[in-house]
Amino acid sequence: MVFILGVNFPERNLLKKSLQSFFGIGNDTSSRLLARFNIHPTCRVGELANKQVLDLTAVLSEMKIENDLRREVLNDIKRLKETGTYRGRRHALGLPVRGQRTRTQIKTPVKLNRMERRL
Amino acid sequence: MASPWCWSCLSPLRTPRAILPSSTTTTRITTAGFHSTAVQYAMPAKKNKNSITQLKYRQGQTLRRKKKKATENRARPPAIGERKAMRKRIVLSNPNALEVEGMQELSPETMIDNRLRGSVLGLPVTMLDQLRAVQAFKPRQGWNIFRRPGTVLRRDALELGQLFEKISGDDPAEKGKVVRKIITGPKGSGKTVHLLQAAAMGFLKNWVVITVPDAYELVSGTTSYSPIEGSNPPQYVQPNATSALLKRTVEANSKVLESLKVSQKHAGLENLKPTMTLKDLAQLGLGDAALSWPVFQALWAELTATSPAPGMENGFQSRPPTLVTVDGLSHWMTKTAYRAEDYSFVHPHDLVFVQHFLSLLKSDKPTLKNGGMLLYATSTSNNPSSYSLEVGLDQMIARQDGVSPTSPDYPAPEAYSNADPRVLELFKPTAASGKEGVLELQTLGGLTREETRGYLEYFAQSGLLRENINEKWVSERWSLSGGGIIGELEKLGRHVSAPAKLAQPTPDVE
Amino acid sequence: MARHAPNGIVQAMQLLRLQGTPYRRVIPSLRPTARFYATETEPQTPSTEALPEQTAEPQLEVRPAPEINFAKFQQRPARIVPASRAYFSGNPRFIDHVLNLEHLQQKYASLPQVPAGEAPRMAWFKLAQFRDFVGEAVPVKKYRSLLKLLQQLNRIEPGIAPQEVRTAISVFLRPGNPYAKEHTPREVDENGCARAKGKRKTSTAVVQLVEGEGEVLVNGRSIVDVFPRVDDREKALWALRSTERIDKYNVWVRVHGGGSTGQAEAITLAIGRALMLHEPGLKPVLRKAGAITVDARRVERKKPGHVKARKMPTWVKR
Numbered sequence: 028m029v030f031i032l033g034v035n036f037p038e039r040n041l042l043k044k045s046l047q048s049f050f051g052i053g054n055d056t057s058s059r060l061l062a063r064f065n066i067h068p069t070c071r072v073g074e075l076a077n078k079q080v081l082d083l084t085a086v087l088s089e090m091k092i093e094n095d096l097r098r099e100v101l102n103d104i105k106r107l108k109e110t111g112t113y114r115g116r117r118h119a120l121g122l123p124v125r126g127q128r129t130r131t132q133i134k135t136p137v138k139l140n141r142m143e144r145r146l
Numbered sequence: 147m148a149s150p151w152c153w154s155c156l157s158p159l160r161t162p163r164a165i166l167p168s169s170t171t172t173t174r175i176t177t178a179g180f181h182s183t184a185v186q187y188a189m190p191a192k193k194n195k196n197s198i199t200q201l202k203y204r205q206g207q208t209l210r211r212k213k214k215k216a217t218e219n220r221a222r223p224p225a226i227g228e229r230k231a232m233r234k235r236i237v238l239s240n241p242n243a244l245e246v247e248g249m250q251e252l253s254p255e256t257m258i259d260n261r262l263r264g265s266v267l268g269l270p271v272t273m274l275d276q277l278r279a280v281q282a283f284k285p286r287q288g289w290n291i292f293r294r295p296g297t298v299l300r301r302d303a304l305e306l307g308q309l310f311e312k313i314s315g316d317d318p319a320e321k322g323k324v325v326r327k328i329i330t331g332p333k334g335s336g337k338t339v340h341l342l343q344a345a346a347m348g349f350l351k352n353w354v355v356i357t358v359p360d361a362y363e364l365v366s367g368t369t370s371y372s373p374i375e376g377s378n379p380p381q382y383v384q385p386n387a388t389s390a391l392l393k394r395t396v397e398a399n400s401k402v403l404e405s406l407k408v409s410q411k412h413a414g415l416e417n418l419k420p421t422m423t424l425k426d427l428a429q430l431g432l433g434d435a436a437l438s439w440p441v442f443q444a445l446w447a448e449l450t451a452t453s454p455a456p457g458m459e460n461g462f463q464s465r466p467p468t469l470v471t472v473d474g475l476s477h478w479m480t481k482t483a484y485r486a487e488d489y490s491f492v493h494p495h496d497l498v499f500v501q502h503f504l505s506l507l508k509s510d511k512p513t514l515k516n517g518g519m520l521l522y523a524t525s526t527s528n529n530p531s532s533y534s535l536e537v538g539l540d541q542m543i544a545r546q547d548g549v550s551p552t553s554p555d556y557p558a559p560e561a562y563s564n565a566d567p568r569v570l571e572l573f574k575p576t577a578a579s580g581k582e583g584v585l586e587l588q589t590l591g592g593l594t595r596e597e598t599r600g601y602l603e604y605f606a607q608s609g610l611l612r613e614n615i616n617e618k619w620v621s622e623r624w625s626l627s628g629g630g631i632i633g634e635l636e637k638l639g640r641h642v643s644a645p646a647k648l649a650q651p652t653p654d655v656e
Numbered sequence: 657m658a659r660h661a662p663n664g665i666v667q668a669m670q671l672l673r674l675q676g677t678p679y680r681r682v683i684p685s686l687r688p689t690a691r692f693y694a695t696e697t698e699p700q701t702p703s704t705e706a707l708p709e710q711t712a713e714p715q716l717e718v719r720p721a722p723e724i725n726f727a728k729f730q731q732r733p734a735r736i737v738p739a740s741r742a743y744f745s746g747n748p749r750f751i752d753h754v755l756n757l758e759h760l761q762q763k764y765a766s767l768p769q770v771p772a773g774e775a776p777r778m779a780w781f782k783l784a785q786f787r788d789f790v791g792e793a794v795p796v797k798k799y800r801s802l803l804k805l806l807q808q809l810n811r812i813e814p815g816i817a818p819q820e821v822r823t824a825i826s827v828f829l830r831p832g833n834p835y836a837k838e839h840t841p842r843e844v845d846e847n848g849c850a851r852a853k854g855k856r857k858t859s860t861a862v863v864q865l866v867e868g869e870g871e872v873l874v875n876g877r878s879i880v881d882v883f884p885r886v887d888d889r890e891k892a893l894w895a896l897r898s899t900e901r902i903d904k905y906n907v908w909v910r911v912h913g914g915g916s917t918g919q920a921e922a923i924t925l926a927i928g929r930a931l932m933l934h935e936p937g938l939k940p941v942l943r944k945a946g947a948i949t950v951d952a953r954r955v956e957r958k959k960p961g962h963v964k965a966r967k968m969p970t971w972v973k974r
Contacts, residue, residue, distance in 0.1 A: 039226075062485030065382070068367045332878065621903030625870040625896075626889050628880030641886055 029072045029080060032087045038073025045072055046083075050146070051092035060086065097146045104144055118142065236283045237290035238274060244609040245293050252343075254350050257299070257307035264593075264600030268296040269346055276349050279397035281359035282342040288636045292608050298601050298632065300336075300593055303343050310347045313467050313517045322467070322517035323581045326507055328475065330539065331590030333526040334633020340590060341471040344521050348469035353518065354399050354449055356391070358503065361474035362528060363387065365494050367483030370435075374498065380486060384499050385435035388442050391499075392431045395445070400425055407461045409454035412444040420458045424448055439498065446502075450515045468518035472503055474525040479532040479569045495568050504572060509582040517581065534559070534566040538573030542587040551575055592630030595620060601632065605639040747792035750802070757805040760821055767818075769811040777835040778810055780828050789828075802828075842933055850933035854925030856951055859914030863926035865934065868906025874923070875910060882911075888920040895928035898945035899938050905931070925950065 028035045036045045046057040061068060064082055066075070075083075091099065107115030117124045123136045139145065224232075250256050252267045269277065274295070277283060289295045297303070312320040329337050341357070348355040363369065364387055371382045396403065403425040408418055415437075418427065424445060431441030454462040472478075478500050484492040494500050506513045506520055514520075524535075540557040549555050559565035578584045593601060599620045605611045613619055627634035742748035742755070781789060783799050794802075806828055809821055844850045850865045872893065874882040883889045892909075896902040907927060911919045928947035932939055942948045956965040963969055 058485070059489055062489045063487055065372050065487065067370055068483060068485075070370065074370065332881070334880070618900055618903065621870050622897055622900075625872055625893060625902050626879075626886070628878040628889075629871060631878070631880055634880050634886075637886055 032084050036072045040072050042070045042072050049092050051096040238295045240290050243293040246607045258311050262299050264597040266296040266604040267299050268294050273349050276398040280357040280394050282345045297343050300597050310351050314351050324514045325583050326520045326585045327588050329523040329588050334631045335590040336632045337523040353466050354468045356395050356470050358472040361477040365477050365482040371484055382497050383439040385438050389435045389438040392428045396428045409458050409462050410447055411455055414440040452515050465516040467516050468514050470520045472522040475522045476524055476532045476535050479535040480530045507585050508576055509578050509584050510576040534569035541573055595624055598624045598630050749790045750792050750794050768813045775811045779830045779833045779835055844933050850930040852926050852929035854922045856921040857914045857918030859918035859922040861911040861922035861926040863930045864908045865930035866906050870903040872907045888916050891920040892923040894924045895931055895947035899941055
């Protein structure tokens with residue numbers, strides 16, 4: 028088990044996938060992180076040297092991920108609502124925000140778009 | 147309230163929303179805001195529930211039945227790595243196959259014997275472990291259908307044997323020569339097995355055999371890499387891959403390496419003693435991956451040394467020739483899956499491991515000072531397209547045909563083709579210096595009819611074929627295999643087919 | 657045309673009366689010298705009649721009508737008669753042809769005939785061509801009966817067939833008689849190369865077969881490249897394999913269209929045909945081996961209302 032940013036990852040897991048388990052890190056960000064520390068794309072968590080773990084943790088702690096990012100997103104939605112914008116209203120109504128059609132296929136926004144959006 | 151009619155054109159005006167009585171709660175809009183049809187069409191009456199057809203929007207009129215649930219497979223999945231192990235497993239013997247009587251073994255004598263051309267020579271059983279160690283066998287080469295592994299002594303193999311004989315022979319003009327070859331050929335023409343034969347002959351002649359069984363592994367991003375500090379442009383070592391190379395080399399060549407002592411001083415490896423053998427030296431790199439690259443460099447320096455460093459003379463033995471084989475060359479001519487720190491792709495020639503082996507192809511500097519052979523084969527089964535390599539190989543063909551590099555007929559990359567200059571640089575002609583031979587291109591083709599016959603007779607003797615092997619039948623197989631392509635012959639040999647004989651027109655029938 | 661015209665005697669009387677009226681001067685040159693209407697007595701010569709008329713006019717003398725010459729009197733139909741008796745049928749020109757041919761047939765019925773197989777092969781008009789030729793919508797069945805007549809006339813012994821019959825028949829021949837061309841059998845050319853073509857499904861193969869050592873090139877590539885499956889290769893070279901000639905010939909193939917099976921079997925057929933040019937004696941073997949049997953099946957087209965060529969959508973209540 029290897030600790031990265033306070034999370035315990037099994038050694039057999041792919042490092043790239045493990046990084047992507049953080050909220051705010053996707054395919055591109057994780058690849059760029061790996062490239063930055065010269066870690067090959069199929070590296071397992073267990074293969075990391077101690078220094079690399081520390082480096083990764085240091086960089087990750089600088090980044091706006093997990094709860095910081097969640098809070099920011101929620102604040103953005105809140106700001107939109109409070110300033111009375113159309114986008115804010117759509118968030119509150121649980122409807123698509125970016126001009127999609129509403130005749131069909133709006134299950135995802137109905138499920139997700141709220142004032143207190145689930146992230 | 148305003149009139150709902152426009153008095154100028156007598157058309158009904160739309161009622162402004164603002165003056166409509168507003169409902170107190172905002173209801174969810176379930177239908178679209180604009181309709182050209184009445185609401186009743188938008189919300190048709192629900193049909194009877196137990197009807198089998200509840201047609202939805204844009205559904206076909208065909209009968210739909212519920213699919214049966216697939217039965218769950220409750221068997222335990224194979225353990226981690228088990229599937230891969232099965233895939234990569236190499237079986238070299240089949241007890242059901244018949245023992246071929248009178249089968250000769252590959253030996254320093256038989257490998258240059260022209261009389262044996264076309265016969266299948268068994269690989270010495272004692273050598274199999276060495277060959278396995280250098281990963282000369284690949285799965286799906288058909289080793290598992292015979293009692294013991296053997297290879298055909300075809301023309302190319304005989305020529306190879308004669309080269310081995312010359313380089314490690316006594317003739318001072320030929321001894322210690324370096325032969326460089328790039329091996330190409332159509333699919334199934336035996337390029338990898340040619341490398342295997344070279345490795346086997348190398349072992350027979352007590353050479354040091356260093357192999358890269360799959361060039362792809364070094365560029366596919368599956369092994370660790372780290373930049374060399376202070377290198378500009380950045381170069382990368384691959385410690386685990388180098389360590390694996392050392393492991394292969396040590397396992398396969400332990401007898402040779404044990405007999406040789408360290409004779410040079412190496413930077414970065416201070417704790418070396420002159421009493422250590424080269425095997426001990428190589429094993430340093432096995433334990434510590436970080437050390438593997440310096441250790442490999444040290445090993446290489448030892449193998450190419452012609453005389454001991456001052457102060458380390460005791461017990462210096464002259465180094466044997468070296469055989470280097472690489473399979474899947476074109477992977478080293480395209481981009482890698484590795485990324486540099488700025489997220490750009492790493493060029494394969496920036497990997498020092500790759501660069502080391504590619505630099506050996508240049509004949510202007512002495513590389514293998516004790517002689518040896520470099521065989522770099524292309525692959526057709528796992529083959530990235532590399533335009534630059536194609537151009538380079540074309541240039542080599544042109545040079546071998548006697549086209550001067552300055553003539554207009556000499557192949558050049560097309561304008562705007564974006565050919566890789568570093569790859570093209572590799573194939574630029576270099577003069578042969580001393581015993582360094584120039585880079586040659588060898589294209590493997592099919593077997594001749596006699597060789598085909600020998601190969602197929604081996605199948606028959608192993609109990610795989612029931613047919614009468616005669617001239618006609620062999621010719622037929624030869625044509626069917628695209629002119630004696632050995633991989634296709636192997637397919638035909640194990641392919642159980644109905645005999646394709648139809649009666650000749652007999653007089654009484656007509 | 658069918659206008660009622662007065663009969664001859666009445667007309668003659670009328671004519672006389674008109675001539676007798678003082679109020680009407682008829683300029684002799686304008687007076688009709690010949691009647692348009694069908695029924696009349698033979699007109700008297702105008703010269704003999706007109707001259708006394710002119711001279712007699714001022715005297716207003718009444719003269720009796722000339723005596724009717726019953727010897728010269730001839731009964732003619734009272735209306736215009738069409739040239740052909742079939743004029744009022746639906747397709748008169750066609751019937752004319754039939755009548756003409758029937759007449760000829762009866763006329764020469766006694767001439768000796770050859771069996772149908774030995775008669776010279778003639779390319780009669782196709783129905784559409786014949787319809788254009790006569791300019792009438794001839795029914796299929798009637799045209800068949802005409803063809804039957806033509807064939808019977810054609811069976812008259814060629815040596816003694818009268819010119820009349822021959823010209824009558826030749827009217828009905830298609831331009832450019834296709835049977836007139838002599839079929840030239842294909843042969844091995846001067847370089848020893850036999851060319852042949854084969855088709856299967858949507859593939860077409862053109863093979864050039866020369867004597868050699870059993871090398872095969874398909875579209876300039878090795879056969880292994882083109883047909884990775886052993887079965888396809890065996891199929892493609894089946895004609896040579898079944899006759900055990902695989903090491904005696906070199907094959908050079910151009911094949912296009914379709915998939916690997918179609919291409920392989922098209923090559924089989926083409927090689928079989930080319931091999932027959934080299935060695936015609938192999939035909940029975942090749943036939944028995946199925947190497948020169950054409951498989952003319954093609955994919956059946958999909959029809960509207962069907963899911964595939966024949967499959968109907970599943971029937972659903974409502």
